[in-house]
Amino acid sequence: MYLTKEEEKILDGNQGxxxxxxxxxxxxxxxxxxxxxxxxxxxxxxxxxSYKTIGDAGLEFLEDWSKSKVNVAVESWMxxxxxxxxxxEKIGIPxxxxxxxxxxxxxxxSMGIKESCTCTPYLAGLVPKKGSHIAWSESSAVVFAxxxxxxxxxxxxxxxxxxxxxxGKTPNYGFHLKENRIAQIQFEINYNLSDFxxxxxxxxxxxxxxxKIPIIKGIKKANWSQLKALGAGSAAGGGVAMFMxxxxxxxxxIAEKPEIINVSRQDLEQxxxxxTNGENPxxxxxxxxxCSYEEIQEILKKSTTEKEIWVFTSREIxxxxxxxxxxxxxxxxxxxxxxxxxxxxxxxxxxxSTKCAHYTQNLSQLKSIxxxxxxxxxxx
Amino acid sequence: xxxxGKCIVPGNVKGETLVxxxxxxxxxxxxxxxxxxxAKRHSLNGSSIAKKxxxxxxxxxxxxxxxxxxxxxxxxxxxxxIINQNAETIIAVGAIISDIPMMDxxxxxxxxxxxxxxxxxxxxxxxx
Numbered sequence: 001m002y003l004t005k006e007e008e009k010i011l012d013g014n015q016g017x018x019x020x021x022x023x024x025x026x027x028x029x030x031x032x033x034x035x036x037x038x039x040x041x042x043x044x045x046x047x048x049x050s051y052k053t054i055g056d057a058g059l060e061f062l063e064d065w066s067k068s069k070v071n072v073a074v075e076s077w078m079x080x081x082x083x084x085x086x087x088x089e090k091i092g093i094p095x096x097x098x099x100x101x102x103x104x105x106x107x108x109x110s111m112g113i114k115e116s117c118t119c120t121p122y123l124a125g126l127v128p129k130k131g132s133h134i135a136w137s138e139s140s141a142v143v144f145a146x147x148x149x150x151x152x153x154x155x156x157x158x159x160x161x162x163x164x165x166x167x168g169k170t171p172n173y174g175f176h177l178k179e180n181r182i183a184q185i186q187f188e189i190n191y192n193l194s195d196f197x198x199x200x201x202x203x204x205x206x207x208x209x210x211x212k213i214p215i216i217k218g219i220k221k222a223n224w225s226q227l228k229a230l231g232a233g234s235a236a237g238g239g240v241a242m243f244m245x246x247x248x249x250x251x252x253x254i255a256e257k258p259e260i261i262n263v264s265r266q267d268l269e270q271x272x273x274x275x276t277n278g279e280n281p282x283x284x285x286x287x288x289x290x291c292s293y294e295e296i297q298e299i300l301k302k303s304t305t306e307k308e309i310w311v312f313t314s315r316e317i318x319x320x321x322x323x324x325x326x327x328x329x330x331x332x333x334x335x336x337x338x339x340x341x342x343x344x345x346x347x348x349x350x351x352x353s354t355k356c357a358h359y360t361q362n363l364s365q366l367k368s369i370x371x372x373x374x375x376x377x378x379x380x
Numbered sequence: 381x382x383x384x385g386k387c388i389v390p391g392n393v394k395g396e397t398l399v400x401x402x403x404x405x406x407x408x409x410x411x412x413x414x415x416x417x418x419a420k421r422h423s424l425n426g427s428s429i430a431k432k433x434x435x436x437x438x439x440x441x442x443x444x445x446x447x448x449x450x451x452x453x454x455x456x457x458x459x460x461x462i463i464n465q466n467a468e469t470i471i472a473v474g475a476i477i478s479d480i481p482m483m484d485x486x487x488x489x490x491x492x493x494x495x496x497x498x499x500x501x502x503x504x505x506x507x508x
Contacts, residue, residue, distance in 0.1 A: 021476055028388055028472045048443065057412060057447035060454055061477065157443040159473045 001030045002037045018068045022163035029160055030171030038169040039133055039176060043075040045121055046113060046165060047137035048158025050082035050338035051101040059104050066107035073168030077116040077126055078108055079138050082340060085333045092344050117333035118314035120290040122149065130250050133176055135164035139235035140289045140355060146242035148227050150250035152176050155241050175241060181251060183215035183244050186258040190218050191265065196352055196372035198226040200268040202233025203354035208261060211239035215254055219245050225295055229353065232289050236355040275357035278367030281350035284376045285336050287312030288356035293320055300328065305379040312336060341366065350376050381508045383486055388472050390501035391481025395460040398432040399493035400424055405441025406448040406474065415457030433497050434459035435488050439471035449474030461499045463488065463506065
């Protein structure tokens with residue numbers, strides 16, 4: 001991989017040991033993926049923020065790097081943390097967990113990373129332009145940025161996104177190359193999808209596409225909320241980093257002979273069955289990915305259930321919500337997947353998100369019930 | 381015997397090999413406090429990778445694995461060097477942030493376990 005004289009100097013240590021390591025990480029990844037050079041980026045989204053996920057190992061690493069007083073070179077936001085940073089005590093997060101989580105946040109912000117703590121930065125003010133190069137982690141944000149916004153990013157990990165943030169560059173491979181942004185697998189639908197079915201479809205497509213780019217034919221219209229759910233499902237069900245929908249996504253490019261697959265309603269119902277393994281939810285949860293303001297308004301308006309409802313969103317949006325019924329809790333800065341919910345006595349949750357159901361069952365060993373928003377809001 | 385590889389993290393070290401023919405997920409397979417292999421079904425369960433030249437085909441599992449490698453380094457029980465068949469990002473990043481010499485593109489089936497090996501990152505060769 002070609003490096004400029006300045007990049008070589010950073011690799012040799014003339015901007016300090018940590019930046020040399022960050023550069024070596026980028027060069028290494030570039031070599032693994034046959035990148036020709038590094039390219040500048042406009043923003044990063046950094047994962048590996050929750051103490052539940054990265055533990056003492058990650059905390060040590062981040063504190064060590066922050067001690068060297070390095071600073072990010074581009075606008076950098078972060079993924080959700082393991083707790084609501086303001087209301088953690090009210091939920092019952094253990095004190096030792098909270099203390100370490102706050103240390104992680106401090107290490108990150110001291111390097112200039114914004115305390116955004118959301119998986120939907122594009123709903124909180126970070127909206128990359130079409131064609132812009134970025135280095136984002138968080139699988140659902142990556143797929144939204146590539147597909148809906150037409151920005152260009154690979155699926156970064158925590159340390160690679162942080163390295164890109166410090167250097168301001170990323171290796172030029174994968175989704176940064178126009179010639180790689182071609183759909184190889186074509187899904188066909190001939191019925192109208194409900195909101196919930198967008199999430200089911202996403203997961204189904206993800207499982208089949210794995211890490212290919214899928215194109216979906218037969219969707220006449222879709223709003224950001226539906227596309228957000230579709231993308232999140234596809235990134236969780238498989239390794240999808242980008243999808244295309246004619247007349248909806250800014251990029252539509254199909255390979256000469258794509259594999260063609262029909263999707264029936266039964267296919268979607270099977271996903272729902274697969275991701276449901278519980279019966280009585282302790283809580284109903286929304287916000288995987290984080291809810292938009294409009295989604296929260298709809299939840300508050302239509303809810304008739306007396307079950308406890310937990311809603312996850314960004315801090316900007318949480319601050320806008322005024323009237324909340326007593327059985328509803330709105331959390332910012334965190335999400336059900338990276339929170340230590342086992343420590344809070346939750347054994348089974350109800351969700352309308354395939355991503356949430358998938359991770360709940362695999363990561364937390366909790367049970368989940370996957371069904372549409374209406375059923376959850378009317379649960380008795 | 382000399383084998384040529386590709387250097388990922390430079391360094392020149394000599395030590396005893398520990399070879400796993402199965403891929404390794406540092407998160408879950410290795411105890412960051414002791415360097416012992418704790419993976420339940422692994423043939424090397426109970427062996428320590430500390431100060432060894434740790435040879436395995438590639439890394440797998442969570443990206444937190446990079447941080448587990450870092451903890452091994454902080455606890456002074458990290459391997460002396462890492463040799464992979466085909467590197468992927470979790471192990472490469474772990475080796476980089478922990479200053480552990482690393483090479484890949486080496487046919488690990490040619491490396492016996494428990495023998496002395498000379499790792500030369502600059503020349504990109506290993507000598508048995």
